[in-house]
Amino acid sequence: MRAETNASSLVSIAEWVGLDGVVFERQYKDHLSDFHAWNQKDHADKWLLFVDNLGTHLSLDETSVSNGELYSVLTNKAAKGGKGSLVAMVEGTKTSDISAIFNKIPLVSREKVIEVTLDFSSSMENAARGAFPNARITTDRFHVQQLVSEALQEMRVSLRWKAIREENEAVGRAKKNHKHFTPVIYTNGDTRKQLLARSRYLLFKPENQWTVRQKQRAVILFQEFPNLHEAYKLSMCFRNAYQSSKTKEEAQKQLTQWYKNVEEKNFDSFVTVAEYLKSHEETILNYFPDRQTNASAESFNAKLKGFRALVRGVRDVSFFLFRVSKLYGYNLAPQLNYV
Numbered sequence: 001m002r003a004e005t006n007a008s009s010l011v012s013i014a015e016w017v018g019l020d021g022v023v024f025e026r027q028y029k030d031h032l033s034d035f036h037a038w039n040q041k042d043h044a045d046k047w048l049l050f051v052d053n054l055g056t057h058l059s060l061d062e063t064s065v066s067n068g069e070l071y072s073v074l075t076n077k078a079a080k081g082g083k084g085s086l087v088a089m090v091e092g093t094k095t096s097d098i099s100a101i102f103n104k105i106p107l108v109s110r111e112k113v114i115e116v117t118l119d120f121s122s123s124m125e126n127a128a129r130g131a132f133p134n135a136r137i138t139t140d141r142f143h144v145q146q147l148v149s150e151a152l153q154e155m156r157v158s159l160r161w162k163a164i165r166e167e168n169e170a171v172g173r174a175k176k177n178h179k180h181f182t183p184v185i186y187t188n189g190d191t192r193k194q195l196l197a198r199s200r201y202l203l204f205k206p207e208n209q210w211t212v213r214q215k216q217r218a219v220i221l222f223q224e225f226p227n228l229h230e231a232y233k234l235s236m237c238f239r240n241a242y243q244s245s246k247t248k249e250e251a252q253k254q255l256t257q258w259y260k261n262v263e264e265k266n267f268d269s270f271v272t273v274a275e276y277l278k279s280h281e282e283t284i285l286n287y288f289p290d291r292q293t294n295a296s297a298e299s300f301n302a303k304l305k306g307f308r309a310l311v312r313g314v315r316d317v318s319f320f321l322f323r324v325s326k327l328y329g330y331n332l333a334p335q336l337n338y339v
Contacts, residue, residue: 035322044318047101048089050329053079054109055087057290058135059297060118060128062093063304065321066314072098072124073300077117077292079328081299086328089321095123095130102131117294119143120280138286140294141242144277151269152203152228152235159225160196167193188216195221203232206239230265237261248288255281300328 029035040048055076062070072090079085090101102110113132117140118124128137167183174181183191190198199221202214210218222229238258245251255277262274277284287293304324314320 029316029319033322035319038322038325040325041318041322044321044325046091048086048321048325048329049101049104050084050087050325051105051109053084053087053329054105054113055079056112056114057292058087058113058116058132059294059300060116060124061294061297061301062121062124063301065304065308066317072127073297074102075297075300077296079296081296081303081328083328083330085296085300086325089324093121093123095126098124098127099130102127105131115286115290115292117292117297119294120147125283136286136289137283138292139280139283141287141291142293142295144284145239145242147273147276148235148238148270149204151267151273152231153200154269155228155231155267156196156199156203159228160193163193163196167191186220188213188220190217190220192224195224203235206236227265227267231267231270234258234261234265234267234270242287245288248285251285251288252281255285303328 035041038044053076055078057077059075059077061073061075063073065071069091070093072088072093073086074088075081075085076087088101090098092098110132111134113135115136115138116128116132117138118128119140120143125137128135167181170183171181185191186195188195195217199217202210202218202221205214207215207218222232241251241254241258245254259274259278262270307324307327308314308320
């Protein structure tokens with residue numbers, strides 16, 4: 001199988017030399033490429049499989065190929081999102097569909113997989129556990145941290161809506177009394193609702209990474225909304241637990257203490273997140289032996305998204321995945337007898 005050397009858009013290349021791009025792409029598909037002789041063509045829009053790319057450490061994630069339609073993607077971490085990284089792509093996220101394709105890989109090979117990293121998807125976790133019986137299932141660190149950050153942002157957004165409602169009511173009262181409404185302006189120039197809107201990014205970062213203006217805004221924000229300050233400290237405490245824990249046991253100890261802190265503060269969004277994390281504690285703590293993340297999967301997904309934009313959308317899913325396979329599925333001399 002001839003390999004595509006890069007992800008250049010056929011349409012763009014054709015138009016650059018004065019040809020009809022759409023016609024040229026069709027000619028490439030039907031005559032210049034070996035798409036019609038491709039041994040995965042008949043099922044490409046449903047699933048792809050490259051057994052030779054299987055490694056000991058895998059990432060399982062979902063991505064959109066066309067019109068928001070999701071595919072489950074299994075990649076080899078060792079390939080770092082490059083050639084030979086794609087192990088399997090399966091249409092949808094249903095456990096039975098994913099398992100049916102993963103189980104086409106010989107059991108002796110599946111038993112050699114040491115770890116599979118994924119997000120909180122229960123369907124993917126079930127598929128991974130069934131297909132790779134000896135693998136450690138690990139919840140991706142960044143998805144866990146994102147959930148805690150979202151709990152903090154939910155509190156900020158709730159306070160912002162409250163500030164907007166209060167301002168609307170104040171404007172209404174002023175109009176009723178034939179007066180002009182003037183909002184409170186803080187020392188940094190923000191109104192109350194602006195203060196909450198403009199604080200979004202500083203709440204994601206530790207204090208030592210704040211800009212001068214963010215430091216000024218944070219002082220006012222936490223004076224006005226002390227509960228938001230306490231929630232921010234909970235978020236940073238959780239982040240620090242990931243960074244400072246050297247062992248699984250140490251991480252579990254810090255996580256247990258964090259649960260207690262959340263219980264004491266009793267912020268609804270954090271209580272909900274804490275309960276959810278407790279139900280996934282085993283896979284969350286599995287991060288600490290090797291500190292593996294889904295970064296390689298995110299890298300692959302970003303490249304896939306970029307390629308999709310480069311070819312100006314996906315008109316033919318099978319042909320698009322044929323080109324993806326040449327870029328990321330086949331590593332040097334491909335083995336075609338994979339099932």
